Amino acid sequence: MSQVHYLGRSKKTKITSLDIAHRAGVSQATVSRVLRGSPLVNAETRRRVEDAVRELNYKVDRHASSLRTQRSGTLALLLFEDPTPDESHINPFFLSMVGSITRACAREGQDLLISFQQLSDDWHADYEDSMKADGLILLGYGDYLAYTGKLEKLVAQGTRFVRWGAVLHDQPGLSIGCDNFNGGRIAGEHLVGLGRRRIAFLGGASSHCPEFFDRFRGCDAALREVGGAMEAILQVDAESSEEDGFAAARELLARGGAFDAVFAASDLIAVGAMRALADAGLRVPEDIAVVGFDDLPMARFTSPPLTTVFQDTKRAGELLVETLLRQIGGEQTQSITLPASLVVRKSSGA
Amino acid sequence: MSQVHYLGRSKKTKITSLDIAHRAGVSQATVSRVLRGSPLVNAETRRRVEDAVRELNYKVDRHASSLRTQRSGTLALLLFEDPTPDESHINPFFLSMVGSITRACAREGQDLLISFQQLSDDWHADYEDSMKADGLILLGYGDYLAYTGKLEKLVAQGTRFVRWGAVLHDQPGLSIGCDNFNGGRIAGEHLVGLGRRRIAFLGGASSHCPEFFDRFRGCDAALREVGGAMEAILQVDAESSEEDGFAAARELLARGGAFDAVFAASDLIAVGAMRALADAGLRVPEDIAVVGFDDLPMARFTSPPLTTVFQDTKRAGELLVETLLRQIGGEQTQSITLPASLVVRKSSGA
DNA sequence: CTGAAAGCGCTTACAG
DNA sequence: CTGAAAGCGCTTACAG
Structure with a gap:
């Protein structure tokens, strides 16, 4: 039977189910049954085993258990x-x-x-x-x-x-x-309802990034309901980061196409874009309305706070x-x- | 010898080192030696084993290995x-x-x-x-x-x-x-160098949160170098979140003590605080200088971008x-x- | 309800 | 350099 030693930093002797069995006066198999919650154990036996487990602070060896059951948990x-x-x-x-x-x-x-x-x-x-x-x-x-x-x-x-x-x-x-298409659509409908028609999209819009693409198409659908459409000149690729959002917004501004709203494929992109818009002297939302996607915790604390599409x-x-x-x-x-x-x-x- | 089946979603038969041994025409022990990188294996034997491993796409069973070695990796x-x-x-x-x-x-x-x-x-x-x-x-x-x-x-x-x-x-x-004391000190020295003397601290300042407390004490040390000190009325507890930072800054404003700078114990607190300052009509940095701690990615994209202490x-x-x-x-x-x-x-x- | 025993798949002395 | 064998610590039929 192994014993527990508290020798400073040295490792203690490993306690096994056999130690518990000895201490509880039962077989090792019974210890295992108790620990696995088998119903085939006498209540009194169970209690003795559980006491021993507690006293020796025993834990089932995960590897032995997994090897036997072929399940890793x-x-x-x-x-x-x-x-x-x-x-x-x-x-x-x-x-x-x-x-x-x-x-x-x-x-x-x-x-x-x-x-x-x-x-x-x-x-x-x-x-x-x-x-x-x-x-x-x-x-x-x-x-x-x-x-x-x-x-x-x-x-x-x-x-x-x-x-x-x-x-x-x-x-x-x-x-x-997430229902990205519908998420894009409600973002688009929101902007449309506020009178915006020239909506820029910052984010990849191709089958290589289907999520962003669905958001894009949803927004496009909202625009089409009122006879508009997303314009190619107002779409700039970006991955989900502030840096990319910043760079994409700069690119958008450099292109010179007129726009009155930005739908960013993610909040991170939106945050970077708002920085670029501010640097360019544009006011959000007066000049440019901005909508993001994700509802990150930070969205409530950007300046101004970010309208966005919540993903649960x-x-x-x-x-x-x-x-x-x-x-x-x-x-x-x-x-x-x-x-x-x-x-x-x-x-x-x- | 087990075989690999590709029967749709059904699980394949498990391949063991014994299967590899058979296929390579060696003992199971030798397979194990090869896989553990033992030097005691003939090059040609090693090659045969490695081929078999590759062909059957074999992986060592982690639990068996860990059980034997008493190391989990x-x-x-x-x-x-x-x-x-x-x-x-x-x-x-x-x-x-x-x-x-x-x-x-x-x-x-x-x-x-x-x-x-x-x-x-x-x-x-x-x-x-x-x-x-x-x-x-x-x-x-x-x-x-x-x-x-x-x-x-x-x-x-x-x-x-x-x-x-x-x-x-x-x-x-x-x-x-992190060297929190020195981090607080350089934040304080920076603010002092900019002429700020009434530095508010948002974050816990007690031994219950030693990291924040060290930052606080470092800033206090910087102020003491020029004959100042952190003032109790300007310290408000906050945990590291935008919400707490926002609430703490409101509390700070409500207390009515004069201050010309905020040293936030974390960037998250700083972000929340800047929102509260803006809501109160205070300009950052003209009215209140703000310094954070951590240098989160978002620090570059707050408005204005956040001066902060970098932790690597x-x-x-x-x-x-x-x-x-x-x-x-x-x-x-x-x-x-x-x-x-x-x-x-x-x-x-x- | 309980115990003795087999076996999960490895690793590593041991012997050659 | 290689193989046969023991054993890591469990779980679970099997027998009672």
Whole structure:
């Protein structure tokens, strides 16, 4: 029987279920039954075992347990990023998702492994094959077309995964995403209702970034309802960062096309754009109405506060985890589109 | 010998090192040697094994390996938070640390478990005793006094851990933190150099939050060099959020004490405070100079851009991981204080 | 309700 | 340089 030593920094002797068994006067198998919550244990026996567990501060060895059950009780969160690996700054929207996913995992009793991935990494197999995780959560903006092939491979291999992103009918595997088209539409309708007709769009507007593209098309649809349309000269590519938003707004101004509103594909872009607009002497919202997307915490504290489209990251994180767990459990699951809603603040001049 | 099946979503048969051994015509032990990089393997044999590994897309079972070696190859990142568990919003400063820690782990070939913890949780033992992780990284503002006892328990148990935070001489275990006192001092000296003497401080200033307190005391030291001092009426408690910063600035205004500068204990507080100052018709920096702390990405895009004290989160993440790994490896390690530096932007009126 | 025993898939002395 | 074998700490049929 091993003993506990408190010898300063030296590691204590490892306590196993056998130690508990000896102490409680039962077999090791019974200890395991108690710890797994088996109903086939006498109440008095159970109590003795639980006492011993507490006294020795015993914890089940995760690896032995997982090796035996072939279940790790762990999910892996893979964050894709553009190839700027030296930057520590992750898109706050995703970080917010990381937060809600972490919490959802805790609630479900799952551990969460987290890792950044480059598109070039061999991530498609590693986590599940090595038993590190029972399933994967995929998160990240970026070029879909570039990694659709990898998703297909995951499906072919039978890997369990869910991804956050646009729900496209031909997308391999399950997706949970925001209703970007409708989000764009309500942003557009809001601006249209305020009399704006020349709406610039800052963000990628192509099938390489389907989420932004849907937001763009939604806004376009709103404009078309009143006989207008998004104009090519007023669309400038940008990824989701303040820097890109700043640069895109500068580019927009340099092009010289007239515009009375900016719909930014994300709040970060909007924040950068507002800075550029201010630098150019334009007033928000008097001269230019600005609407963002995401409703990051900072949106309430920009100057002026930012009107934006809210994405429910809390719900999204929960759904991602729940759906993945159901899939792992062999249940039927399906893609989900979450509704978007408008949050009106001062930047749109409403 | 197991075989790979691609039957739609069904799980493939698990491939083990025995399958590789058969295919390569060697013993299972040799497969293991190759995979562990043992030098005791013939080059030709090694090649055959590696080919088989590639062809069958084999990955070592992590749990079997860890069970045998008693090493998990995993670190756990525990984030402490105040008891508002329903909020998905984590302090962006910590999220930035999460980013750099995640990257540092990847570089070191370590997996990273992440978890939010409440002070009430029984986190002090779980991760290491269950072999889930070889060591812990502790992250989180919050009340030190409240969890010093837990740190002592960790040390007594021989758990390997490092924490981010103030390096206090009587703190149990290792800490890596920013030079908060000097950070506060350079912020104060900057403001003093601009002729400001009545500096308000927004943030906790007591031993319950030693980091903020050090920043406060550093600023006070700068003021004392010119015969001034921080005034009690100009100090308002705030935790690190825009909401708290906003509320604290309102409180400050309501108190009616004269001030010509605000030193916010964090950028988030500064952002909230600038909003409150603007609402009150005060101009930054003309009427009130504002300095923050952290240098979050958003600091460049506030209006006006925020003068702040830079903390090197990238380096911090690396040091946290490296130090922990050394500790796990049995090497001698020590606490580290990272330098702070001033980033001058418009909000201070320099 | 409980125990003895097999086995999950590795790693690593040990023997050759 | 390589193989046979023990064993890491659990879980779970199987037998009672």
